[in-house]
Amino acid sequence: MSGSQIRKVAVLGAGLMGHGIAQVCAQTAGYDVALLDVKQEFVDRGMSMIKDSLARFVSKGALDKQKADAILTKIHPTTDLEVALEGVQLVIEAATEDPKLKLGLYRRVAEYLPPGAVLASNTSSISITLLGSATKNPENVAGMHFFNPPQLMPLIEIIRGARTSDSTVETVRAAAKQMGKETVLCKKDSPGFIVNRILIPLLNDCIRVIDEAGITVEDLDTALRYGAGWPMGPAALVDLIGLDIHVHASEALHEKLAEPRMAPPARLVRMANAGKLGRKSGEGFYRY
Numbered sequence: 001m002s003g004s005q006i007r008k009v010a011v012l013g014a015g016l017m018g019h020g021i022a023q024v025c026a027q028t029a030g031y032d033v034a035l036l037d038v039k040q041e042f043v044d045r046g047m048s049m050i051k052d053s054l055a056r057f058v059s060k061g062a063l064d065k066q067k068a069d070a071i072l073t074k075i076h077p078t079t080d081l082e083v084a085l086e087g088v089q090l091v092i093e094a095a096t097e098d099p100k101l102k103l104g105l106y107r108r109v110a111e112y113l114p115p116g117a118v119l120a121s122n123t124s125s126i127s128i129t130l131l132g133s134a135t136k137n138p139e140n141v142a143g144m145h146f147f148n149p150p151q152l153m154p155l156i157e158i159i160r161g162a163r164t165s166d167s168t169v170e171t172v173r174a175a176a177k178q179m180g181k182e183t184v185l186c187k188k189d190s191p192g193f194i195v196n197r198i199l200i201p202l203l204n205d206c207i208r209v210i211d212e213a214g215i216t217v218e219d220l221d222t223a224l225r226y227g228a229g230w231p232m233g234p235a236a237l238v239d240l241i242g243l244d245i246h247v248h249a250s251e252a253l254h255e256k257l258a259e260p261r262m263a264p265p266a267r268l269v270r271m272a273n274a275g276k277l278g279r280k281s282g283e284g285f286y287r288y
């Protein structure tokens with residue numbers, strides 16, 4: 001299926017990632033979108049995050065108000081899975097990162113999914129092969145891993161499960177292109193895929209060097225910016241990602257790969273437990 005043959009997409013989960021993915025589908029790809037969550041209040045919160053984001057595009061002069069209003073009319077909030085999946089060519093699942101929850105959801109999706117529709121998961125750490133096994137057609141299931149915030153981050157990692165078909169990979173790739181994104185293909189369903197597999201242990205190493213070399217946080221960031229050409233220092237990057245998200249992703253990777261570098265450094269765990277989550281809580285390595 002080509003990107004323009006897709007007309008309706010369902011996004012499952014209206015949280016941090018789901019609302020942004022729904023917005024990109026409507027705003028850049030021009031798709032009609034059903035945005036689903038388990039409770040009306042969660043769907044409403046997702047819609048209000050989309051409105052805020054569109055308003056920011058308008059205030060920056062990147063979008064005119066009429067277009068923003070037209071984009072909003074393309075997104076249809078719902079709590080009814082059957083309604084959400086009616087007539088879709090593509091489903092993007094961005095529900096809570098919990099294998100049991102997702103497997104239950106995939107079994108229900110399999111009941112209503114139109115024949116030939118592709119089911120793509122935005123999971124960061126759950127096996128695509130495992131998720132596919134909960135459906136009737138695992139060949140139609142792939143990974144479609146966006147980065148936060150989906151409205152601004154230009155990459156999508158596409159992941160092949162053990163039974164994913166070539167045509168499913170092509171449909172996901174075409175949809176990603178229609179959303180204006182760059183894509184990379186992970187041919188093996190491997191822990192952390194590409195970016196997280198590399199970035200998480202690398203950031204952990206950086207944070208460990210603070211104590212090993214007795215340096216300040218500012219010097220760590222200065223060293224990598226001016227000595228390695230990073231656009232942003234590692235401590236500032238962890239603050240942006242969110243310490244809780246990083247610690248969680250690190251633990252998930254460590255569970256699968258069992259290498260010491262994958263485990264979150266004690267300093268990060270202490271900070272996250274103390275509520276120093278980075279930008280979103282107003283304090284992490286830096287104050288905001």
Ligand SMILES: NC(=O)c1ccc[n+]([C@@H]2O[C@H](COP(=O)([O-])OP(=O)(O)OC[C@H]3O[C@@H](n4cnc5c(N)ncnc54)[C@H](O)[C@@H]3O)[C@@H](O)[C@H]2O)c1
Nearest residue numbers: 013014015016017018037038094095096097122123124148
């Ligand atoms: N946060 C990130 O930076 C990031 C980046 C890439 C991928 N991801 C992945 O995206 C997915 C969502 O993460 P998030 O950060 O948006 O989480 P979130 O907690 O902000 O949102 C998850 C949403 O899913 C909803 N949900 C739970 N069960 C559901 C169901 N059965 N049907 C529909 N909706 C349901 C929840 O109510 C919630 O609103 C996860 O798989 C995560 O690994 C997250």
